[in-house]
Amino acid sequence: MAKFRSNHKRVGKGSTGAVVKVGVFSALIAGLFFIFNLFTGGDFEKQPADKELEYYLPAGGEGTVIQKATYALSYNETHEQAEWVAYKLSRSTLQSPFVNRTDDFRPDPDVPSGSADPNDYRHSGYDRGHLLPAADRAYSTSAMSETFLMSNISPQARQFNGGIWRELEELTREWAKDAGELYVVTGPLLNMEPKGVIGNNEVTIPGGYFKVLLDLEEPQLKAIGFVLPNTISYEPLYKFVASVDEVEAMTGFDFFADFLPDEVEAALESKADVDLWRFDKEKFRKRIDNWNNR
Template structure:
């Protein structure tokens, strides 16, 4: 059957494939997705409405061997690969509520204390030309100060080209957040495709992957479904649909068994089916990100300084705490033991009554998009 179908396709179309899938028409008018390795499947397969969800704990975790040590953080879990100095995979559940970003990026990259063999470091990436690319995105971890801080562990980083990390990879991360909101909950597994013979950076010889993958499961009735992506580690102007594949295809390339806790018949149906039209493809940049975590006007921070005085910073965070005192939210001990983040001048921050866009410039040369009430017109980073 497979050989008969393939004879109906243009050889030119086959030769033109790079890595993503390409839609072609069979003689009977059906749309088929054709892949560079010669495999194919029908596009827009029947939605999985007949699947009944069951209560499964840690559904996001891939299958592991008994010798594998899964590292669990507050917001995500990972399996670290010491040979390649990065994770084989990171996995987490992302709910609609967790897309409500209450905490800004820390940009404080640190070693993962739970990786006893040590991780990559700043020196490995410095001057390499590669970004410290998040596997579990910081924007998926903004629902608590702890999860945001943990997202900057080097165990969650992988060398990504800037055009990839800041381009199509970022677009996919934003789309997954849209899906979490639309479907209430999604289960996400992300990682590099690690093979022997790849180039490395730094003294720790951190492997530079040629490809990255992401698989997403929506296990909420009635439209239970799954989808995978395999993207080359380079900039791309292609639509994300071009890189969409079945989860089975990602398993074949990585050797990882995703969502093994599903019932066998459910796992088989979900992972072999690719239904492009079952997912939305427009990132809505949700109102939650844009508005719901910002107050209508800036207010004085509720935090308490080390000197025991009320913080004088202004903030737009709905929590009522500025970035320096976010760790005091819901704390029984406002003064806490957490070291406060100091501004670059080591002087108390003077605040204006109106928030403005930061006038600072990022490393990529773009204007900073953060809002600030500082009288000098710059956010804490600039």
């Protein structure tokens, strides 16, 4: 395995940034992946995603952890939604032919206490917003259908869901194509003051959402977080960048706790460098000119 590199300095959009090598830890990571290979038969791409899900789930939280075929979530009964959803996003699946959108919203039978219902959102003024996007699982009808379980849905303001959240989802797919694969954890900010509740099940309307991304692919080992208010935005997406440590402080979760050696985890999660992630000015213009107006 080649050496990993990481940039540990958070800088502005115009800065070049300095690259700090963490090759001293690459042997530890190689050993970690060797252990993964024992469980996956040596080939991640040909194995179901659930073969390695257990390794990158967040620690902490109050929910019930449920593993699906290609993602995992922690369902919070108090708020009737997932407090986080974790999954891997790979270039190979994103480049597969897309199936038709299933749109089969339904309760999740795997939630022991019973999940939210599609009717909770009816006439609420809020979108049934995906945490794991349907387009991230468009390579398979069954995989896409799983994203329409109500445990993966959260009440999002319409111009947020179709605006800046859409922009972040689309960019995340582009970043995964660039990198080869990304590990993603996303969810509502349930520690924030909520905007209210909807439906007979009293589904919490979150004040905001988070997303953290981990790239373990060459040539650049890196991580980044985002914290977004659940409302329309006219600001550039990079304005909402946070370090993984900052997102952990806001949510109470410990991301990738059992996935990386402690030294590597600390180095990656302490800083977020926007220069290591390709932001798209054209998507920003589309959001401002079109998406925000729908």
